[in-house]
Amino acid sequence: MTTGRPTRARTHRRVRSRAARVLLSLVAAVAVLGIVAVVAVPLLRPAGPRPLFQLPVTCGERWQLGTYPGHDDYDVDLFPTEGEAWGRPVLASYAGEVTEAGINGSLGGRTPEDPDGPRGRGGGYWVKIDHGGKWETQYLHMLEPPLVRVGQRVAQGEQIGRLGSTGDSGAPHLHYEQRRGWDKVETWFDGTASGITHDDREYTVRRTSGNCP
Known part of the structure; x- marks a missing residue:
């Protein structure tokens, strides 16, 4: 005959089951907090010192750097002041690891055979490089x-x-950006600010590349 009351053994099993569920929940919560810490803590750290970026073009060449209304703040377009633009070497501004390399x-x-062909969208063939300390550069078109x-x-x-001139580009040039963390910032080359900040007006400057061996 049963009385409808749980036996002592069943009661102990239920207690152990509840304890196990609580323990598993605590373990899962700790794991989640650990993952969040691994992801979030590096993002919260301040950026390291600005690398000594150089112009992303051949040593000794003189280039025009510019922006225009609607181009987006801090973006820089680079055009050679002499010679053919198509096919000129694009160089890494500073050492780092490639994080994007493909089509944007x-x-x-x-x-070169059809310079007035149809425009694409975005940056076309592009590369992004992580230089450490939350600093990145981007190279488009x-x-x-x-x-x-990627990974190199x-x-x-x-x-x-x-x-x-791939992507949304009207003529052969290099679209270039420097980024600190989530923010795009004014480009500096060889320790000197470019002066290209806001895109509220046409602005150009000429600089000679110090990207030398």
Whole structure:
């Protein structure tokens, strides 16, 4: 005959089951907090000192750097002051690890053989490099697939591609950005600010590349 009351053994099993569930919940919570810490703590750290970035073009060459209304703050377009623009070497501004190398948006159809072909979207062939200390550089509108791959370490001055007009580009040039953490910032070259900040007016400056071996 049963009385409807739980036996002592069943009561102990229920207690152990509840304790096990509580323990598993605590373990899961600790694991989640650990993952959050691994992801969030590096993001909360301040950026390291600015690397000594150089112009992403051949040593000794003189280039025009510019922006224009609607171009976006701090973005820089680079054009050579002499010679053909198509196919010029694009160099890493500073040593680092490649984090993007491929197509941003769509390519379009502008080539040296058809410079007035259809525009694409976005940055076309592009590369992004992580320089450590939360500093990054980006290189857009290159002529052909990048010469580097994701995960590759590159040295300052190493060629990463060739100048072109893929993506949303009206003429062969290099679109270039420097970023600190989540923020795009004014570009500095060889320890000197470029002066290209806001895009509220047309602005150009000429600089000579110190990206030398």
